[in-house]
Amino acid sequence: RDGRWSRRGLAGILLETLKILSLEALVAYGRDISQPLHRA
Structure with missing residues (x-):
């Protein structure tokens, strides 16, 4: 569960x-x- 959540969090970041x-x-x-x- 934690691994999946952190992976999703990293992807979002x-x-x-x-x-x-x-x-x-x-x-x-x-x-x-x-x-x-602007110059011209």
């Missing part, structure tokens, strides 16, 4: 961190694209 990382990457990517547009 990994999914959450991946979501946050992907969101941050998208924000940084959007900034890189918008910077040249």
Whole structure:
């Protein structure tokens, strides 16, 4: 029981961190694209 729960918990934590990382990457990517547009 404990092993199964901890495994599910780890999977949830990994999914959450991946979501946050992907969101941050998208924000940084959007900034890189918008910077040249603002200059021009």
